[in-house]
Amino acid sequence: MLKIENLQAKVEDKTILKGLSLEIKPGEVHAIMGPNGSGKSTLGYVLSGREGYEVSGGTVTLNGEDILQLEADERAKKGLFLAFQYPVEIPGVSNMEFLKASVDTVREYQGKEALSTVDFMKLAREKCKAVNLEPDFLKRGVNEGFSGGEKKRNEIMQMMLLEPSLCILDETDSGLDIDALQVVADGVNACRDENRSFLIVTHYQRLLDYIVPDKVHVLSDGKIIKSGGKELALELEEKGYSWIEKA
Amino acid sequence: MNTSLQSGNHVLSSALLNQLESDLSSQNPESEWLNTFRRKNYSAFSKQPLPTRKTEHWKYNDMFFLAQSKFEATTETDQKPANIPEFIPGLDEAIVCVFINGKYSPDHSSHSLTQDIAITSFGNANAKQIKLISDSLTAAQQNNNLLVQLNTALSEDGLLIEIEANKKIEQPVYLLHYYSAAITSRISANQTVVLCGDNSQCQLIEHFVSEQSNSTQLALQQSIIHLQQNSQCEHYRLNLESASSLQVGRALLMLEKDARLNSFYYSEGSQLNKTDIDIRHQGKNSESQLTGIYLPSNTRAIDYHTNIEHRVSHCTSREVFRGIIADSAKATFNGKIHIFKDAQKSDAQLSNKNLLLTNQAEINTKPELEIYADDVVCAHGATVAKIDDKAIYYLQTRGIDKTRAKKMLSIGFINELLNRVENQSLSHYLRKQIQSCLSDVG
Numbered sequence: 001m002l003k004i005e006n007l008q009a010k011v012e013d014k015t016i017l018k019g020l021s022l023e024i025k026p027g028e029v030h031a032i033m034g035p036n037g038s039g040k041s042t043l044g045y046v047l048s049g050r051e052g053y054e055v056s057g058g059t060v061t062l063n064g065e066d067i068l069q070l071e072a073d074e075r076a077k078k079g080l081f082l083a084f085q086y087p088v089e090i091p092g093v094s095n096m097e098f099l100k101a102s103v104d105t106v107r108e109y110q111g112k113e114a115l116s117t118v119d120f121m122k123l124a125r126e127k128c129k130a131v132n133l134e135p136d137f138l139k140r141g142v143n144e145g146f147s148g149g150e151k152k153r154n155e156i157m158q159m160m161l162l163e164p165s166l167c168i169l170d171e172t173d174s175g176l177d178i179d180a181l182q183v184v185a186d187g188v189n190a191c192r193d194e195n196r197s198f199l200i201v202t203h204y205q206r207l208l209d210y211i212v213p214d215k216v217h218v219l220s221d222g223k224i225i226k227s228g229g230k231e232l233a234l235e236l237e238e239k240g241y242s243w244i245e246k247a
Numbered sequence: 248m249n250t251s252l253q254s255g256n257h258v259l260s261s262a263l264l265n266q267l268e269s270d271l272s273s274q275n276p277e278s279e280w281l282n283t284f285r286r287k288n289y290s291a292f293s294k295q296p297l298p299t300r301k302t303e304h305w306k307y308n309d310m311f312f313l314a315q316s317k318f319e320a321t322t323e324t325d326q327k328p329a330n331i332p333e334f335i336p337g338l339d340e341a342i343v344c345v346f347i348n349g350k351y352s353p354d355h356s357s358h359s360l361t362q363d364i365a366i367t368s369f370g371n372a373n374a375k376q377i378k379l380i381s382d383s384l385t386a387a388q389q390n391n392n393l394l395v396q397l398n399t400a401l402s403e404d405g406l407l408i409e410i411e412a413n414k415k416i417e418q419p420v421y422l423l424h425y426y427s428a429a430i431t432s433r434i435s436a437n438q439t440v441v442l443c444g445d446n447s448q449c450q451l452i453e454h455f456v457s458e459q460s461n462s463t464q465l466a467l468q469q470s471i472i473h474l475q476q477n478s479q480c481e482h483y484r485l486n487l488e489s490a491s492s493l494q495v496g497r498a499l500l501m502l503e504k505d506a507r508l509n510s511f512y513y514s515e516g517s518q519l520n521k522t523d524i525d526i527r528h529q530g531k532n533s534e535s536q537l538t539g540i541y542l543p544s545n546t547r548a549i550d551y552h553t554n555i556e557h558r559v560s561h562c563t564s565r566e567v568f569r570g571i572i573a574d575s576a577k578a579t580f581n582g583k584i585h586i587f588k589d590a591q592k593s594d595a596q597l598s599n600k601n602l603l604l605t606n607q608a609e610i611n612t613k614p615e616l617e618i619y620a621d622d623v624v625c626a627h628g629a630t631v632a633k634i635d636d637k638a639i640y641y642l643q644t645r646g647i648d649k650t651r652a653k654k655m656l657s658i659g660f661i662n663e664l665l666n667r668v669e670n671q672s673l674s675h676y677l678r679k680q681i682q683s684c685l686s687d688v689g
Contacts, residue, residue, distance in 0.1 A: 048644050051636070072643035073652075081644070088641040092659030101655065102645035109646070141659070158645065 001026045001197040002047075002166050007058035008222075009046045016042040018222035019058070024166070027194040031208055031233060032201045034219035035241045040201045041085060043219070044170040047199075048082040049075050062166060077109035081164035083155040085171040090142035095154070098142045099124055103161050127160045130190065132183045149180035156187040167191070168199045173207035185210030205237035220245050258297070258397075259434070260317040270403060280377055281369060281403075284384045289400035295393040304392065307579040307611045308519055308550055312493060316463045318434035320401075321348040331355055331425055334454060337672025341421035341452070342366075344406065348426055349435035349466065351406050363414040364449075369405040369438075380407055383440045383471040387499050392523055394495040398436045398467035405438035412444030412475070419450040419670060426457035426466050426492065437468040443478040443506075450481045450670060455496075457517075459489040468496040474506035476530065481669060486514035486522065487680070490547060497523040502562075504530030511668060512539035512568075513677060515684055516547030516576060524553040528562035528590075539568035540661050542684050543576035550579040555597070557590040557623075566597040569661050571685070572608035583615040584627060590620050597627040602634060602660050604653075657685050 002024040009017040016039045024030050034040050046053045047060060049072035060068050067075050090098070100120055107114060115123065125135045131153040143151050152172055159167055169188070173181055188198065188211050200211060208216070208230065216232040217224045218241065226232070226244050236244075259267065271286050297313050298305035331345065344366065345355035351368055367376055384399065410416060422439065443449055453470060466488075474480050480500075488494055494517060502508055514520050520543075526535050541549045555564045570578045584595045601610045614627040634656050642652035658681065665681070668674040 050640050071649070072640060073646050073648045076644050076646040084641065084644075088635070088638050090638050090641070090656065090659055092662035093655055098642070098645070098655070101647055101651070102642075105648075106646040162645070 001028070001063060002199070003059075003061045004047075005059045007046070007060060008056045009042060010054050010056055011042065011052060015056070016222055017046065020219070020223055022217065022224060024197045024199060026165075026197055027192075028215065029192065029198040029200065029211065029213045031213040031216045032199065032219050032224075033203070033205075033216060033233065033236055038219045039222045040219055041170055044082050044168050044201060047075075047168060048072055048080060073105075076162075076164075077106050079110075079165035081159050081162055081167045083152075083159060083167065083169045083172050085174060087143045087151040087155055089144050089146075091144045093142050094138070095140055095142050096121075096124065096138040099138070099158065099161060102158070106162050124161065127157045130160065131157045131187050133157060148175040149177065152176060152180065152184055153187070156184050160187060160191060165195060166197050166199070168201065170201045171203060172200070173202055173204065181207065181210060205233040208233045218244055258313050258316065258318060260319045263318060263320045263434070266320060267401065271400075278370070280381060284381075284388075285400050285402070287388070288396040292393050292396040292400055295391070295396075298393065304552065307577070308521065308548060312463050312465070312519075316432040316465075318463075318465060319431045321350070321429075321433055321435045331423070334423065334456060335421070335452075335672060335676045337675065338419060338421055338452075341419045342416075343421045343423065344408075346406075346422070346424045346437055348433075349424070349437035349468065351404070363411045364416055364420070365407075365409040365411075367407045367409070369407065372407060376407055376409075379409075379442055380405070380440055383442075383473060384438075386501060386527075387469065387471050390497065390523070390525070392495075392497065394467055395469055395497045395523065398469050398495075398497075399438065401434065401436035401467070402438040405440065408439070408441045410441070410443045410447040410449045410478070413446045414444070415448040416450070419452050422451070422453045424453070424455045424466075424468065426455075426464060426488070428458040428460035429464060430462055432463040432465075434465045435467065439468075439470045441470065441472040443472070443474045443480050445476045446478060447475070448479045451483070452670070452673065453482075453484045455486045455488055455494060457488040457492040457494075460491045463493060464491065465493045465495070468494070469499070470497070471499045471501075473501045474503060474508055474533075476503045477505040478503075479507040480509070482508065482510040483668070483670070483673060484510070484512050484522070485677075486512075486517075486520050488517040488520065490517055490545065492517035493519045495519070495521045497525070499525045499527070500535070501527045501529055502533035502535060504532060506530060506533040508533075508535040509667070509669075510535065510537050512537070512541075512551065514541045514543075514549050514551075516541065516543030516549040516578070519548050519550070521550040522552075524551065526553070526555040526564065527558060528556060528564065529558045531559050531561045534563045535565070536667075537564070537566040537568075538664050538667050540664055540681075541568070541570040541578055542573070542681065543570075543578055544573035544684065546575050548577045548579075552581045554583045554585060555595065557584070557586045557593040557595060559587070560589060560591045560593065560620075562590065563594045564596070567664060568599045569601070569664055570599075570610065571602045571604065571657050571660060572610055573604040575605070575607040575609075577609040577611075579611045580629075581613045581615070582627070583617065584625060586616075586618040586620050586623050586625065588619040591622045593620060593623040593625070595623070595625045599629040600660075601629075601631045602657065603631060604634065604657070654685050658682075
């Protein structure tokens with residue numbers, strides 16, 4: 001599914017990723033944990049194609065195809081999805097209009113059948129319900145005035161609608177209370193299947209109680225310094241990151 | 248009389264000047280009342296020097312064309328454009344008044360008039376109507392825009408629209424100003440007076456369109472709209488001229504006690520597209536809402552000068568103008584709120600926001616407050632920004648390409664204002680127009 005080899009990236013001449021390698025197979029859920037400033041969010045931005053994040057070495061392939069030369073929207077069309085840590089507020093553009101434009105574009109690219117407005121509305125309402133958002137959210141501006149929890153649930157709803165093959169969740173648990181965390185996790189778990197992979201970036205082990213990963217990686221200073229099974233997350237929770245970084 | 252004419256600044260061709268001179272010196276008792284206004288305005292115009300950029304009102308617009316051109320009058324042959332297309336689908340039921348090059352054209356107009364609305368040209372006005380028009384023109388004279396003065400001087404006729412008191416006019420009143428192309432530099436003038444009777448309700452759509460022209464076409468226009476006690480008026484002024492057009496217009500809206508005005512402006516600019524908007528709250532408890540959207544692109548220019556006067560107490564005004572400036576286009580917004588000494592408990596808000604799509608796009612914005620009362624609530628503000636890169640990126644990660652993202656964000660910037668357009672046919676028309684206007688952004 002996703003194969004990252006020796007990835008190096010910089011922002012404004014500051015090197016953040018310093019040779020990161022990672023492979024996620026179809027259906028797998030990988031968690032990336034690490035201290036502040038280790039490059040977790042940068043990884044999400046680089047993979048999704050944000051401008052200003054310059055790749056200075058290494059390769060990234062999605063389903064065997066090199067994606068580093070592609071624009072962000074082309075990567076999205078090919079099935080890459082990034083759930084933002086801080087989703088952007090866009091006043092004046094309704095959630096519905098935005099979601100319809102997004103889903104139409106991605107479906108068309110992937111050769112899927114176009115959804116009629118009625119079918120789309122029905123689907124969108126259904127997904128709203130799945131993440132516990134009132135259907136009225138569809139009429140409001142994209143993320144406009146949404147609470148932190150609502151924004152995160154909106155991200156998960158978009159993920160459900162777009163049916164991506166690779167989902168990157170950037171600190172989706174930050175700022176969520178236990179109930180909201182449960183809703184988000186349920187949403188993610190409902191999307192899990194053998195053809196869809198997840199890369200979950202998080203600070204805390206807590207989310208991984210709800211979304212159980214196949215593998216856990218520790219990112220430090222732009223490199224993966226330790227990988228293990230789900231029990232690694234518990235160990236990190238207990239001991240912090242310093243014991244690995246020193247090792 | 249003759250001396251003031253001859254000492255005037257010579258932006259008019261000698262033929263037009265002679266015609267004007269003969270008009271103004273005519274002693275026809277029937278048109279003497281109008282001639283009085285024309286003379287007064289011509290005299291005021293003649294005394295003013297041609298505007299340069301040192302004059303605050305004209306600071307951001309090059310008026311070179313005034314010095315370079317000798318404007319001809321609009322001739323009868325100019326009055327006959329081939330076909331006037333249907334511009335706004337869905338307005339079939341409207342009461343239509345068409346003006347061609349400033350002159351009212353009954354042949355193109357269609358209205359099954361009811362008792363509730365009267366449409367009369369100045370020349371046919373009865374004594375009572377002459378009094379109404381005179382009062383409006385007198386009120387309109389408090390303006391030192393020399394082109395507004397020239398408009399009045401050149402207007403040998405005009406149209407008076409009266410909405411009967413206590414009536415609600417269901418159909419919109421659609422005023423289409425059509426300007427045809429001509430070979431010589433040409434000037435046209437128009438005056439329209441609308442009187443909304445006590446407790447009446449109406450919808451007024453002013454729509455300006457012009458053909459592309461190789462010569463300088465200067466279109467002058469003034470609308471004076473008087474809202475009597477407790478009347479309601481939904482007013483639209485849409486400037487959709489071709490790039491070559493020079494349009495200088497003025498809307499004067501006067502509100503009596505308890506009157507409600509909802510006034511909407513839209514412009515895509517032209518070589519120069521300037522509109523002065525004067526709102527006068529002269530009766531207590533009157534309310535105005537002004538909304539404006541301007542979208543100049545290429546090298547087009549737009550200038551809105553708005554002046555909201557709270558002359559009496561307990562009035563409310565809300566003004567929001569937003570602009571998206573593309574390419575090397577230029578926009579000027581000058582919005583003033585003027586609270587008179589006795590206008591206590593005034594509540595006024597003014598906001599102007601701008602989006603610049605390129606580094607060459609230019610906006611000059613100046614919100615102003617002039618307050619002489621002490622118990623008022625006033626707020627004003629202006630912003631200038633570029634499209635948010637983070638928002639573009641966010642949309643891109645959802646599969647929407649950059650060009651489309653920019654377009655969506657641009658429309659999003661003005662969407663809230665577009666939602667205020669209550670007439671559905673018009674709303675549909677404007678959204679389509681804006682989609683095509685913004686199709687080249689990015």
